[in-house]
Amino acid sequence: MPEGRTGSQLDRNRSSLLVQAPRQIAGTALSLALTFAGLTAVTFVIARVMPADPVLAIVGDRAHQDVYDAVYRELGLDQPIFVQYLRYLGQLFEGDLGVSIMTAQPVLVDLLRFFPATLELATVATLLGVLGGVPLGVLAAVRQGRWLDHLIRVIGLFGYSVPVFWLGMLALFVLYAKLGWVAGPGRIDIFFDGMVEPVTGLILVDSALAREWEIFRNALGHLVLPAGILGIHSLAYLARMTRHFMLEQLGQEYILAARVKGVPERAVIWRHAFRNVLVQLITIVGLTYASLLEGSVLTETVFAWPGIGQYITSSLFNNDMSAVLGGTIVVGVCFVGINMGSDLLYRLVDPRAR
Amino acid sequence: MKRRDPLLIVDGLRVTFDTPRGPVAAVRDVSFVLGREKLGIVGESGSGKSQTGRALLGLLARNGRMAARQLAFDNVDLLRAGEGERRALRGGRISMILQDPKFSLNPVMTVGEQIVEAFRVHANVSRREARLRALAMLEAVHIREPGHVFDAWPHELSGGMGQRVMIAIMMVPEPDLLIADEPTSALDVTVRLQVLALLDDMLARRGAALIFISHDLNLVGSFCDRVLVMYAGRVVETLRADELQSARHPYTRGLLACQPRVDGDGSDLPTLDRDPAWLR
Ligand SMILES: Nc1ncnc2c1ncn2[C@@H]1O[C@H](COP(=O)(O)OP(=O)(O)OP(=O)(O)O)[C@@H](O)[C@H]1O
Numbered sequence: 001m002p003e004g005r006t007g008s009q010l011d012r013n014r015s016s017l018l019v020q021a022p023r024q025i026a027g028t029a030l031s032l033a034l035t036f037a038g039l040t041a042v043t044f045v046i047a048r049v050m051p052a053d054p055v056l057a058i059v060g061d062r063a064h065q066d067v068y069d070a071v072y073r074e075l076g077l078d079q080p081i082f083v084q085y086l087r088y089l090g091q092l093f094e095g096d097l098g099v100s101i102m103t104a105q106p107v108l109v110d111l112l113r114f115f116p117a118t119l120e121l122a123t124v125a126t127l128l129g130v131l132g133g134v135p136l137g138v139l140a141a142v143r144q145g146r147w148l149d150h151l152i153r154v155i156g157l158f159g160y161s162v163p164v165f166w167l168g169m170l171a172l173f174v175l176y177a178k179l180g181w182v183a184g185p186g187r188i189d190i191f192f193d194g195m196v197e198p199v200t201g202l203i204l205v206d207s208a209l210a211r212e213w214e215i216f217r218n219a220l221g222h223l224v225l226p227a228g229i230l231g232i233h234s235l236a237y238l239a240r241m242t243r244h245f246m247l248e249q250l251g252q253e254y255i256l257a258a259r260v261k262g263v264p265e266r267a268v269i270w271r272h273a274f275r276n277v278l279v280q281l282i283t284i285v286g287l288t289y290a291s292l293l294e295g296s297v298l299t300e301t302v303f304a305w306p307g308i309g310q311y312i313t314s315s316l317f318n319n320d321m322s323a324v325l326g327g328t329i330v331v332g333v334c335f336v337g338i339n340m341g342s343d344l345l346y347r348l349v350d351p352r353a354r
Numbered sequence: 355m356k357r358r359d360p361l362l363i364v365d366g367l368r369v370t371f372d373t374p375r376g377p378v379a380a381v382r383d384v385s386f387v388l389g390r391e392k393l394g395i396v397g398e399s400g401s402g403k404s405q406t407g408r409a410l411l412g413l414l415a416r417n418g419r420m421a422a423r424q425l426a427f428d429n430v431d432l433l434r435a436g437e438g439e440r441r442a443l444r445g446g447r448i449s450m451i452l453q454d455p456k457f458s459l460n461p462v463m464t465v466g467e468q469i470v471e472a473f474r475v476h477a478n479v480s481r482r483e484a485r486l487r488a489l490a491m492l493e494a495v496h497i498r499e500p501g502h503v504f505d506a507w508p509h510e511l512s513g514g515m516g517q518r519v520m521i522a523i524m525m526v527p528e529p530d531l532l533i534a535d536e537p538t539s540a541l542d543v544t545v546r547l548q549v550l551a552l553l554d555d556m557l558a559r560r561g562a563a564l565i566f567i568s569h570d571l572n573l574v575g576s577f578c579d580r581v582l583v584m585y586a587g588r589v590v591e592t593l594r595a596d597e598l599q600s601a602r603h604p605y606t607r608g609l610l611a612c613q614p615r616v617d618g619d620g621s622d623l624p625t626l627d628r629d630p631a632w633l634r
Pocket residue numbers: 371372373378379380397398399400401402403404405406415416417418569
């Protein structure tokens with residue numbers, strides 16, 4: 001008799017969940033370690049096989065052969081590449097990412113300056129994208145085929161296909177140069193530069209912590225355009241995906257069942273359909289955020305935003321391999337971290353994934 | 355409502371879908387009158403059974419339109435009722451059980467949440483009260499440990515349990531008419547009979563009417579008082595369940611002949627003959 005098994009069957013499901021939890025955590029930790037090893041190994045090898053001479057970059061091409069050889073040994077370049085890699089890993093765990101040739105600063109110090117700029121930009125852009133794109137996508141799905149749906153689709157198409165640098169230049173020209181509504185390139189006016197204690201490196205947060213509202217406003221004025229432009233891009237993408245997911249869910253049988261129950265349409269949409277859409281959106285939003293954290297070189301260039309994308313690119317052009325390696329590792333760690341985060345969130349929202 | 359008044363009057367119901375290839379008539383001129391009884395609707399796949407049921411609830415797909423000479427539920431004119439009025443009827447007075455519990459339960463809401471919701475849409479009661487009511491309902495559909503199942507997720511249920519839960523959800527506001535659209539065809543045979551017995555018991559206790567939609571003419575014949583036979587969107591024959599074996603219409607006879615029998619000789623089942631003349 002099936003109903004006799006009811007209770008015990010559920011019990012078994014629950015207890016197996018308890019057994020699985022530590023195993024899952026161990027599995028995640030292992031895959032994290034493997035990913036990290038793979039990431040560093042690949043970037044390391046690529047950095048070493050590049051036709052750039054790290055010794056020359058340090059000593060200059062007029063140096064005496066003895067000096068050259070000394071630095072060559074100093075850097076461990078006479079060792080096999082495997083040993084060099086292990087040595088690099090060892091230094092990495094001590095927080096030593098080497099010294100940037102370009103800035104003459106430890107790479108770690110550089111990263112602590114450049115990465116927060118990207119983090120701030122990417123976070124605000126993602127927030128804009130989510131807060132705008134998700135409701136628009138839901139609205140478009142609910143009004144499928146009506147003019148509002150078409151309008152949202154056109155906005156999405158525009159936001160997704162317009163070149164970032166073109167839109168950036170245009171926006172700078174009109175909103176900054178002509179109208180003066182927003183601040184220009186850079187993170188902050190030179191006048192305010194270095195006036196707040198960098199706690200997190202995020203100027204908005206640091207100035208808010210210090211209650212320096214004038215600085216906060218100034219930084220916001222600088223952030224509005226680049227974040228808005230990156231935000232429009234993710235808004236367009238998220239609106240399109242949300243619309244698609246929402247239509248898919250609205251066609252399911254459980255939606256019909258909810259309507260049969262007499263549930264008001266608003267609750268059908270948000271309580272029933274959207275909760276299921278949320279499950280699917282978590283992964284998408286995570287990926288969007290992660291790709292923004294990589295640093296968008298074009299936007300950073302147009303707006304003179306001192307972010308990680310610019311840092312890595314210009315280091316690459318200057319054969320500054322320690323800096324490239326360090327930057328890549330930060331980006332990689334972000335990717336893995338966000339993936340793990342969205343995985344966790346996913347488990348939290350979707351009972352089937354637990 | 356007077357005792358003798360019919361619960362539901364359907365006169366000349368039509369359902370049409372707009373498709374890229376032009377309009378598709380799914381239900382064409384269906385009429386019947388329903389008292390506090392169990393009415394079966396049978397017919398092959400695509401004959402318009404489900405769309406008839408959904409039209410009664412006003413829940414057609416986006417591209418669907420309906421029309422009728424008369425459509426009245428307990429003296430409420432369904433053709434003239436506004437969306438609010440119709441929604442109040444939905445669940446509260448007319449309800450529907452769908453074919454497959456695997457798809458008709460929301461996967462990210464607990465069983466309890468979904469029963470409580472069905473109750474609270476129509477009754478202005480506290481959460482605690484609704485919870486007690488939901489637990490009682492789970493017991494009424496013969497679920498052993500209601501407390502456990504209340505907190506369970508739909509994917510943790512077996513098919514039979516899922517359909518019991520669906521029955522609990524749809525019966526909790528005590529509707530007067532239940533439309534069951536192939537409620538047991540996703541279940542295996544042993545569970546099927548248990549669920550049917552349960553459904554029968556709940557309907558009898560509440561004095562509710564039933565429209566039972568199925569492919570299975572013999573099942574419907576043994577379970578219902580009266581049977582409508584549908585073909586291509588029309589009712590081709592209406593029969594009392596006990597006179598099913600003496601059906602005259604060739605389509606009905608065909609459906610009867612297509613049912614496999616336990617005591618059969620194992621020969622191939624005959625295929626259905628169709629005649630355009632049946633559509634008049
Ligand atoms: N949204 C729609 N758009 C176009 N045609 C539709 C739509 N929904 C249903 N139909 C058509 O309406 C007809 C009747 O469908 P219905 O679901 O009522 O069949 P049914 O008798 O319930 O069949 P089954 O036994 O397979 O469930 C079918 O031919 C189907 O193709």
